[in-house]
Amino acid sequence: MTDDLAENRRIRVVLVDDQALLRTAFRVIFDETDDICVVGEAGDGATAVRVVDRTRPDVVLMDIRMPGMDGIEATRRIVATAPQIAILVLTTFDLDEYVYAALHSGANGFLLKDALADDLLSAVRTVAAGDCVTAPSVTRRLVAHFVRTTPAPVQPDDRLSPLTAREREVLTLIGRGRSNTEIAQDLQLAPGTVRTHIGRIFAKLDLRDRVQAVILTYELGLVQLNEGR
Incomplete structure (x- = not known):
């Protein structure tokens, strides 16, 4: 037993x-x-x-x-x-x-x-x-290597339409490799509020985790190649 x-x-x-x-x-x-x-x-x-x-x-x-x-x-x-x-x-x-x-x-x-x-x-x-x-920095390097020939979309992507303006900001910062603490500091939000935003973003965009979120920011042009932290 x-x-x-x-x-x-x-x-x-x-x-x-x-x-x-x-x-x-x-x-x-x-x-x-x-x-x-x-x-x-x-x-x-x-x-x-x-x-x-x-x-x-x-x-x-x-x-x-x-x-x-x-x-x-x-x-x-x-x-x-x-x-x-x-x-x-x-x-x-x-x-x-x-x-x-x-x-x-x-x-x-x-x-x-x-x-x-x-x-x-x-x-x-x-x-x-x-x-x-x-790590987000490694993920960005990996994704950037293989989307290098894919131009950023000229028109806003419909996949972002469910997001609020604040949620778009949070998603962009995730793509730049910011941690929850850094996002809270950048946007002057409480850490719990950041976690709530991330949960809603994942639910609205049907994302499984941060890796998929980073990939999506590149695909939608929210984060540009070689963009630093």
């Missing part, structure tokens, strides 16, 4: 990568922890969707480039049916065009495959807690 309770408190992870050796390496790392356990593995996207549906993990470590269904489509399908499951994208390069697509599809962040064990564990714990592992 005690073991069952302990198991229920652990972060349940599914490993998705077409390299069995890498999955084994990750499993070894997680097996040495008291708070994370591996509940399933998959070597391609289609299998990943089935395994996730069966095991209902807290976190999925998702490779992108796999035979058959890739990690982007698998991410899209998992998010569509189980948005509460956090997806951490695995990539070889931090400026991988596929990472942008995966984040846009609902992934909670990305991690380099050669990350240190401590960084891997920290990332899994972070996304399991509902946060993103990609």
Whole structure:
């Protein structure tokens, strides 16, 4: 009974990568922890969707480039049916065009495959807690790299129409990488008010997290390339 309770408190992870050796390496790392356990593995996207549906993990470590269904489509399908499951994208390069697509599809962040064990564990714990592992500055660099050839919209985008003027200001500051505390200072608002605005923005624009919010600010031209903090 005690073991069952302990198991229920652990972060349940599914490993998705077409390299069995890498999955084994990750499993070894997680097996040495008291708070994370591996509940399933998959070597391609289609299998990943089935395994996730069966095991209902807290976190999925998702490779992108796999035979058959890739990690982007698998991410899209998992998010569509189980948005509460956090997806951490695995990539070889931090400026991988596929990472942008995966984040846009609902992934909670990305991690380099050669990350240190401590960084891997920290990332899994972070996304399991509902946060993103990609710092806003890194996200902006990633997004900027792949929207560089996309001109900012000339006319206001209809997607912004549900927002109030204040909510647009808050969204823009999120895109610039400001933290909640910094947004409160910039706009002379109480921190609780900023959290309320962000919650409403996410609800109105159907955003899952800050990563998607940053991406949207670039797509809509609210934040320009190379725009500093």
